[in-house]
Amino acid sequence: MSNAASTAVTARFRGPRRLFSSLEGVFNEEVFFLILCVFIGIFSGLAVVCFRLAIDWIHLALLGPLPQTHSWRLFAVPALAGLVVAALVIHVFPTIRGSGVNQTKAALYIFNGFIPFRTVIGKFICSGIAIGSGQSLGPEDPSLQIGAGIASALGRQLEISRDKLRLMAPVGAAAGLAAAFNAPISAVLFVIEEVIGRWSAGILGSVVLSAVSSVVIVRWFLGSEPLFRIPVTTFKRPSELLAYAVLGIVGGLASVAFAQSIGFLRPRLKALPRWTQYFQPAVAGLLIGLIAFLGAPQIMGAGYDSMDQAMHGQYAWKILAILAVLKIVGTTLSFVSGAPGGMFAPTLFIGAMLGGAVGDIERFYFPQLTGSTGTYVLVGMGVLFAGFLRVPMTSVFMVLEVSGNYEIIVPVIVANTFSYLISRSLLDVPIFDMLTRQDGLVLPSLEENREEAILRVEDAMLPVPTTILSAQDYVDANARRVQDSTDATFLVRMHPSGWNTISRDELQRLFHEGKGEHTLGSLLPPQSLPSLYPDLPLDSALRYVNDYPLVPVVNRANFRKLEGVVTRESVFKRYESDRTPVGE
Amino acid sequence: MSWRFPKLIPRSAPVILLLLTLAAVAGFAAVSHLVARYNANQQSRGRKLYQQGLADAAASRYDDAINVFRAALTCDPTNSQYQLSLARALRDSNDPRRLDEAESYLIALWQRAPQDAAVNLALARVAAHRGSIEDATRYYHNAMYGVWNSDPDANRSKARIELIQFLLKRGAPDKAESELMALATALPPAPDAHLQAAQLFAQARDYAGELAQYEEVLRSDPANSAALAGAGQAAYREGNYTTASRYLQEAVNANPQDEDSPQLLTNTELILRNDPFVGHISDVERNRRIAAAFAQAEKRLDECAQQKNVDLKATTTPATASGSAPAPVPTTSPLLLLQSLWTEAKPDLARLRSPAETDLPDAIMDVVFQIEQQTAATCGQPQGLDLALLLISQKREAANQ
Numbered sequence: 001m002s003n004a005a006s007t008a009v010t011a012r013f014r015g016p017r018r019l020f021s022s023l024e025g026v027f028n029e030e031v032f033f034l035i036l037c038v039f040i041g042i043f044s045g046l047a048v049v050c051f052r053l054a055i056d057w058i059h060l061a062l063l064g065p066l067p068q069t070h071s072w073r074l075f076a077v078p079a080l081a082g083l084v085v086a087a088l089v090i091h092v093f094p095t096i097r098g099s100g101v102n103q104t105k106a107a108l109y110i111f112n113g114f115i116p117f118r119t120v121i122g123k124f125i126c127s128g129i130a131i132g133s134g135q136s137l138g139p140e141d142p143s144l145q146i147g148a149g150i151a152s153a154l155g156r157q158l159e160i161s162r163d164k165l166r167l168m169a170p171v172g173a174a175a176g177l178a179a180a181f182n183a184p185i186s187a188v189l190f191v192i193e194e195v196i197g198r199w200s201a202g203i204l205g206s207v208v209l210s211a212v213s214s215v216v217i218v219r220w221f222l223g224s225e226p227l228f229r230i231p232v233t234t235f236k237r238p239s240e241l242l243a244y245a246v247l248g249i250v251g252g253l254a255s256v257a258f259a260q261s262i263g264f265l266r267p268r269l270k271a272l273p274r275w276t277q278y279f280q281p282a283v284a285g286l287l288i289g290l291i292a293f294l295g296a297p298q299i300m301g302a303g304y305d306s307m308d309q310a311m312h313g314q315y316a317w318k319i320l321a322i323l324a325v326l327k328i329v330g331t332t333l334s335f336v337s338g339a340p341g342g343m344f345a346p347t348l349f350i351g352a353m354l355g356g357a358v359g360d361i362e363r364f365y366f367p368q369l370t371g372s373t374g375t376y377v378l379v380g381m382g383v384l385f386a387g388f389l390r391v392p393m394t395s396v397f398m399v400l401e402v403s404g405n406y407e408i409i410v411p412v413i414v415a416n417t418f419s420y421l422i423s424r425s426l427l428d429v430p431i432f433d434m435l436t437r438q439d440g441l442v443l444p445s446l447e448e449n450r451e452e453a454i455l456r457v458e459d460a461m462l463p464v465p466t467t468i469l470s471a472q473d474y475v476d477a478n479a480r481r482v483q484d485s486t487d488a489t490f491l492v493r494m495h496p497s498g499w500n501t502i503s504r505d506e507l508q509r510l511f512h513e514g515k516g517e518h519t520l521g522s523l524l525p526p527q528s529l530p531s532l533y534p535d536l537p538l539d540s541a542l543r544y545v546n547d548y549p550l551v552p553v554v555n556r557a558n559f560r561k562l563e564g565v566v567t568r569e570s571v572f573k574r575y576e577s578d579r580t581p582v583g584e
Numbered sequence: 585m586s587w588r589f590p591k592l593i594p595r596s597a598p599v600i601l602l603l604l605t606l607a608a609v610a611g612f613a614a615v616s617h618l619v620a621r622y623n624a625n626q627q628s629r630g631r632k633l634y635q636q637g638l639a640d641a642a643a644s645r646y647d648d649a650i651n652v653f654r655a656a657l658t659c660d661p662t663n664s665q666y667q668l669s670l671a672r673a674l675r676d677s678n679d680p681r682r683l684d685e686a687e688s689y690l691i692a693l694w695q696r697a698p699q700d701a702a703v704n705l706a707l708a709r710v711a712a713h714r715g716s717i718e719d720a721t722r723y724y725h726n727a728m729y730g731v732w733n734s735d736p737d738a739n740r741s742k743a744r745i746e747l748i749q750f751l752l753k754r755g756a757p758d759k760a761e762s763e764l765m766a767l768a769t770a771l772p773p774a775p776d777a778h779l780q781a782a783q784l785f786a787q788a789r790d791y792a793g794e795l796a797q798y799e800e801v802l803r804s805d806p807a808n809s810a811a812l813a814g815a816g817q818a819a820y821r822e823g824n825y826t827t828a829s830r831y832l833q834e835a836v837n838a839n840p841q842d843e844d845s846p847q848l849l850t851n852t853e854l855i856l857r858n859d860p861f862v863g864h865i866s867d868v869e870r871n872r873r874i875a876a877a878f879a880q881a882e883k884r885l886d887e888c889a890q891q892k893n894v895d896l897k898a899t900t901t902p903a904t905a906s907g908s909a910p911a912p913v914p915t916t917s918p919l920l921l922l923q924s925l926w927t928e929a930k931p932d933l934a935r936l937r938s939p940a941e942t943d944l945p946d947a948i949m950d951v952v953f954q955i956e957q958q959t960a961a962t963c964g965q966p967q968g969l970d971l972a973l974l975l976i977s978q979k980r981e982a983a984n985q
Binding site: 035043056057060223305372373 | 615629633
C-alpha cells in the first residue's frame with residue numbers, strides 16, 4: 001500500500017475515533033446510568049414478551065385452547081408438570097425458590113446487586129411450565145425477577161460502581177413488573193414502596209425510565225390492550241362509601257386468612273424430608289386440577305380471563321365467593337409447594353371475586369346502591385392488594401391505572417385503607433417480610449421503616465441556656481455575667497447573626513490576659529457555629545456534636561430565635577433511651 | 585454452579601452504548617420474528633375456533649359459541665370480528681347478566697370505529713334488549729348512516745325495518761311512523777321490500793300508507809295476488825270500501841284459494857249496498873236503506889237480549905194479568921235503554937219521506953249505530969249486515985272526527 005493510500009485509510013478511521021473520544025466526556029456516571037436504565041427496560045421488556053408467549057404456548061400445548069371441564073388433562077397436566085418443575089428446581093435452578101420481590105431486596109441489601117443469571121433462566125423456564133400447566137400462580141413476580149436478573153447481569157458485566165450496581169436490580173424489577181402488568185406507574189410505585197423504600201430524583205428517574213421503556217416494548221409487540229375490558233364504573237352518592245368500607249373489612253380479613261395460611265403451611269412443608277420436595281408441586285398441581293375438574297377451572301393459572309368475566313357480571317355472588325375461597329386454597333397450595341410463580345395475579349383474582357360477591361350481596365339488600373358489579377370487582381382488586389401485599393399506595397394507583405377511571409378513586413382509597421388497617425392490626429408482619437424471615441434472611445422491613453418513629457433534633461434538645469453572651473459586649477462584662485452561672489460552656493450571639501461558643505476557662509483567660517476592653521466577638525474565630533432546626537432527624541446532629549460542645553437549635557422562620565441547644569450527651573442519652581435490641 | 589457472561593465489552597461508554605444498541609436491535613428483531621410466528625399460529629387457531637363458534641351460534645348453541653369465541657379471542661385478542669361475534673353471542677344468549685359484557689365489547693369496538701355500521705347495529709340490538717328506546721334509536725340511526733362492508737342499501741333498509749319493529753313493539757307508533765315515512769322514500773324497487781313495508785304500515789295502523797305500498801307493488805306487478813289482497817284489506821281497514829271492493833274482487837279472481845278476501849268482499853259489498861250515506865243513491869233508495877238498517881237493528885237487539893237473558897218487554901209490560909211479578913230487570917241495562925231509544929225513534933220512520941225533515945236520517949241512523957256498537961260490546965262481534973252497519977258507523981264517526 002502506498003503512503004497516500006495508507007494516509008487515506010487512517011483518515012477514514014480517525015473520524016469515528018474522534019467522535020467516540022469527544023462523546024467520552026459527555027457520559028459521566030449519572031448520565032450513563034440513566035441511559036443504561038433505558039436499555040434495561042428494553043431488554044426486560046423483550047424478555048417478558050418472550051415469557052408471556054412461553055406461558056401461552058405451554059398452556060395451549062398442555063391444556064388446549066378451549067376451557068374444558070371434567071377432562072383428565074385438568075389434573076394430570078399440573079401434576080406431571082409439577083414433577084418436572086420440582087426436578088428442575090432441585091437439581092438445576094435451586095436459586096429460584098421463593099419470592100422474586102424478596103430476592104430483589106436481598107440483591108439490593110445483602111448481595112451488592114448480585115442476582116445470578118441462572119436465576120433468570122430458571123425463573124423463565126420453571127415459572128413458564130408451572131403457570132402454563134395450571135398452577136394457581138401469576139407471571140408478574142417471575143417477570144419482576146427476570147427484569148432484575150437481566151439488570152444485575154448487565155451491571156456486573158459493565159463493572160459499574162457498587163452503589164449503582166445495587167440499584168440495578170430494583171431498576172430491572174420495575175421494568176419487569178411494568179411489562180408484566182402493562183402498568184408503569186404501579187410498577188414504579190411498587191418497587192419504590194416495597195423494594196427500595198426511599199425516594200430520590202436519581203432513583204425515581206432511573207426506575208421510571210426502565211419501567212416506561214419496558215412497557216413501550218411490550219405494547220409494541222403485544223398491543224396496548226389493558227389486562228381487562230373495563231365496564232362502566234360509577235360512584236354517585238358519598239353514602240355508598242359505607243358499602244365500600246364493608247368490602248374493605250371483608251377484604252382485610254380475607255387477606256389475613258390468605259397470608260396466615262401461607263405463613264402456616266410453608267415452613268411445615270419445607271421441614272418435610274427432602275425427597276418430598278420432588279412431589280410437593282405435583283401434589284399441589286393434582287389438588288388444583290381436581291378442583292378444576294370438579295367445576296372450577298377458573299382458578300388455574302393467572303385467571304385474568306375469569307377476572308374479566310367477573311367484572312362484567314358473568315358470575316352470581318355464590319360462584320364469586322366460592323371462586324375467591326378456592327383461589328386462596330389453590331394459590332396457597334401452589335406457593336407453599338415451591339412451584340415458582342407469583343402471587344400478584346392470584347391476589348387480584350381473589351380480590352376481584354370477593355369484591356364482586358360482596359357488591360352483589362350489598363346490592364341485593366340495598367338496591368339503591370348504584371355501583372355496578374364491575375366497580376366492586378375493581379375496588380376488590382385494590383383491597384386485596386392493600387391487605388395482602390401491604391402496599392397501600394401501589395394498591396390505589398394500580399386500580400386507577402388498570403381501570404383508567406378516576407371516578408372510583410374515593411371508594412378505592414376508603415376500601416383499601418380499611419383493608420390495610422385490618423391486615424396490619426391482625427398480622428404483625430407483611431407477607432414479604434414473613435417469607436424473608438422464614439428463609440432465614442433479615443431484610444429491612446420497608447413497612448416498619450415507613451412506620452418507624454424518627455428521632456428528631458427536638459427530641460434531644462435542651463432548653464435555651466439562661467446565660468447567653470453577646471459578641472458585641474466587652475470581655476470583662478461577659479466575664480462578670482458568667483460568674484453566677486454553673487455552666488462550663490456558653491453560647492455567644494454573634495453580630496449581625498450566627499452563634500459561637502466559649503468556655504468559662506477561655507473567658508477567664510482572656511480577662512486575665514488584659515483583654516477585658518476588647519469586644520468578645522473580636523477575639524473569637526470568625527466562623528459561626530453550624531445551627532440545627534428542631535424538625536431535622538437527630539442523625540444530622542451527630543455530625544456536629546463531637547466537634548462542638550453546644551450546637552444551637554434555631555427557628556426555621558426566624559433563625560435568630562434560639563429554640564434550644566443539643567450536646568453530645570443529650571443526643572446519646574436520647575438514642576440510649578430509644579434503643580431496641582437488634583433483631584427484634 | 586454459577587456462571588457469568590464473559591467480559592468481552594470494552595470499557596468505553598460510547599462503545600458500550602453502541603454495543604447495547606446493537607444488542608437491542610438484534611433482540612428486537614429476534615423477538616419480532618418470534619412474535620410474528622406465534623401470532624400467525626395463534627391467528628390460524630383463532631380462525632378455526634371462530635368458524636366453530638359461528639356454527640354454534642347459527643345452531644343457537646350460544647353457551648358453546650361463547651366459550652369458543654372466548655378461546656378464539658385468546659388466540660387473537662384484538663380481532664374485531666371475534667369480539668363482535670362474541671358480543672352478539674352474549675347478547676343473543678338470553679342471559680341478562682351477559683348483556684353488560686356484550687355491551688363492553690361493543691363499546692370498545694365502537695370507540696375504535698364509531699362509523700362501523702355492524703357494531704352500531706349490534707349495540708342497537710343490545711339497547712333494544714334493554715328496552716331503551718333512546719339508545720336503540722341512536723344506534724340504529726348510526727347503523728343506517730354508517731359504513732357497511734357490503735350491500736349498504738339493503739342493510740340500511742333492514743336496520744330501519746328492525747328499528748320500526750322495535751318501536752312498534754315498545755308502543756311508540758308515532759316514532760315508528762316517522763321512520764316508516766323515511767323508509768318508504770328510500771325503498772328499493774323490489775316488491776318484497778314494499779310488501780314488508782306495507783305490513784309495517786299496517787302494524788302502525790297507517791292504512792293509507794299500507795295501501796300506497798301495495799299499490800306500489802301493483803304498479804310493477806298488477807297481478808300480484810298478495811298485493812291485491814293486501815290492498816283490498818288496507819282499503820277495507822281504512823274505510824275506503826269502493827277501492828276495497830275493487831281490489832278484493834281482483835284478489836279473489838287472481839287467487840281463488842285466498843280464504844280471507846271473499847269474506848271481506850262480502851262485507852264490503854254489504855256495506856256498499858246498505859250505506860245510506862253514500863252520495864250516488866236516490867232519496868227513495870236512501871230511505872229504504874235506513875228502514876232496512878232500523879229493522880236489522882231491532883233484530884240484533886232482540887238477539888243480543890236473548891243471549892244475555894234480558895227481557896226487553898219489561899219496560900213496556902209492567903205486570904201480567906195473573907198478577908205475577910215480571911222477572912227483575914236491572915233498570916240500568918244498556919239494552920233496555922237502547923230498546924227505549926229504538927221504540928222512540930220508530931214513529932220517525934214514517935216521516936222520512938218529508939223533505940223538511942233533513943236531520944231525521946241522521947237521527948234514525950244514530951239509533952241504529954248505537955244499537956250496533958253497544959250490542960257488539962255486549963254480545964260480541966256481529967256478522968253479515970250487522971257487521972256492515974257497525975263498520976259504517978265507525979267510518980261515519982271517523983269522518984265526523
